[in-house]
Amino acid sequence: MKLESERLYLRPICIEDARDILNATKDEEIRYMTGTKTKFTLEQIRAHIERINEDTTRYDFAICLKSTDKMIGELSILDIIEEDRKAGFRISMNSIALTGNGYGTEAIKRIIHFVFKELGLNRLQLEVFSHNPRGIRVYEKVGFKKEGVLRQALYYNGTYSDEIIMGMLKSDFEIIPS
Secondary structure, three states, X not given: OOEEXXXXXXXXXXXXXXXXHHHXXXXXXXXXXXXXXXXXXXXXXXHHHHHHHHOOOOEEEEEEEOOOOOEEEEEEEEEEEOOOOEEEEEEEEOOHHHOXXXXXXXXXXXXXXXXXXHOOOOEEEEEEEOOOHHHHHHHHHHOOEEEEEEEEEEEEOOEEEEEEEEEEEHHHHHOOOO
16 A cells, blocks of 8 residues: 655565664664653564554555655554544654655645545544643644643653643544635
8 A cells, every 4th residue: 555645655674674774773862752761672672663554553654755665654553443433643753854745734734635535434532641742733733633641651861741632533534725
């Protein structure tokens, strides 16, 4: 399965992506934005990819540039509960240098179309830390709404950050101008 937008395409994560994913987990700014504390090995990343590719409650995509086929990030629709027609969402670019170019926004717009139109889900939820205002702005821009705050849920780099819960309903998606 390949999902396309203007500058990007989303394709399933594969074992060959392990090195790029590992390198992204070493970027200190990305680690901070995502609240990642664990240090990973290449073998752990490969095992993770094998596990997620067998998991029927999720879709994991590499975000790739059409112009170069380079993987610039990843995103996941996870914890899909078909009975309740809902899922979780996460996205991460491979480096901070890739942010601010609209790639994340473009990828999210394409994936929410997939979630609501192709999968037929009704709710998509994500969590984002308060120290990531750029991410929060992007999520709001594409139609996510703040639904709650877990105060001081993350202790990282000697400070506490709130965990903000955001959600989007199919009805929110349907009123967003294309």
